[in-house]
Amino acid sequence: MKKKNLFIKGSSVYLSYPSSADVGKDWYDWFNDDEINSLVGKYPWPNSKSDQKKYLDDVRRNKDRLLLGVKILKNSKMIGVISLSKLNSHHRSAESSIIIGNSKYKNGIYALEALALLTEFGLTRLNLNRIFSSTLLINKNAHNLNKILGWRKVGTCKKSHYYKGQYVDSVIYEILKENWIKSNKRPSFGNE
């Protein structure tokens, strides 16, 4: 079956260009979850469908950010979002982030595949030289995800985020193109 707005296809997930129809489902509600907001360092503020639609419109106009939906290949259910932001065409770099909002799909496999697909796309198709991510020190999930895919830890920002009443450190991970192209974690795109 043809997948709507399919952009990058993997084995169990595909990355799609989000549409207004995606906003109407549970996407907006992930950002009413205190734990998700805390872990991604987002300001704890209510989010509605119309806020999410406005956000999507803003992202679409903004060419320094690529936002994609993470969807299950079998049933096209949107389980999360993944992005490359701060796209810098001079330095060839960008910052990645990923959220799996649907708790039923938080078993690690989908996040791993989605990040591998995005890394491959960013470094080989967008011709970026470096992708980095910033994650709270307490977010062990994100650390493991980056480490397993061969990203390296490059530094710690002290007390950079306010988390549940205290300031906590965040860690920067990065992957360079020269290292990724030698990696055995590189996926092949299913739509090629």
Place this chain on the structure above:
Amino acid sequence: MKNKIEDLLKTIISKSLKIPKKKINPYLKASNCKNWDSLNFLTLISNLEKKFKIKFNYKEMIMLDSYKNIIKVLNKKIKK
């Protein structure tokens, strides 16, 4: 898979997914194990790579969604 390796595998799964060894059987899957969450799964991959001194490639990694598949992938890796 030889008993010693299978026992080591069960120990790693038990520690990583935080489930008793006796609950590890051929029917164990990400979809039927409450403790198979993102953090525990990523810890499991990392521990398997460390203990067996192997590196999973992309295709192998995304196959690791059940006890049966872990054994299948490990068997191939260890034989190499």
